Amino acid sequence: MPTTPVTATSTSPNGAQETIMLELVDEDGNTIGTAEKLAAHQAPGQLHRAFSVFLFDAQGRLLIQRRALGKYHSPGVWSNTCCGHPYPGEAPFAAAARRTYEELGISPTLLAEAGTVLYNHPDPASGLVEHEYNHLFVGLAQANLRPDPTEISDTAFVTPAELEERHRSAPFSAWFMSVLDAARPAMRELTGPAGGW
DSSP states (O other): OOOOOSSOEEEOTTSOEEEOEEEEEOTTSOEEEEEEHHHHHBTTOOOEEEEEEEEEOTTOOEEEEEEOTTOSSSTTOEEOSEEEOOOTTOOHHHHHHHHHHHHHSOOOEEEEEEEEEEEEEEOTTTOBEEEEEEEEEEEEOOSOOOOOTTTEEEEEEEOHHHHHHHHHHSOBOTTHHHHHHHHHHHHHHHHOGGGOO
8 A cells, every 4th residue: 555644735935844725615616624635635535626727838739747756646647737726715716827836937828717627536556536626727838937846847848649649658647638628628719720629
């Protein structure tokens, strides 16, 4: 059985360790409480609020990232531009913009809501579960990336064909196809029919 830390923590600006809390929701996305991050992801998983961001360059290529090897959940796999969890009471849009800057060093432009999707994906490698009510966002990446190496080990801008090839040959996050498929209508609207999304 894989071992995981007792709690998920972050380091505050003054160097103190802080416990990360997530917002628990019902199947309609209504807030019903909070839970510590790791506890919410332990089997069978507690339904919680999350977000996923899909950013594109001027050529309509999607920015994907490879999660850092040091991450306790789904390390070393490819996934969408950015994903995470709003703090309790934080608007998903604000959380998506904040986290994109923290992870990639850029502020997305034309960031727009792209719907929601609910899923339950166990991660066999860690034993953790992604049971999420996920808010989707699409936008543009129009600045040079400055990835945080503690979060991201690699990035790539890919066409639909390149993504399909990479998805066949490299590991991706368990939730990737769920969020990608749910975001496709908004991706097409942003990139136009020639983008192929």
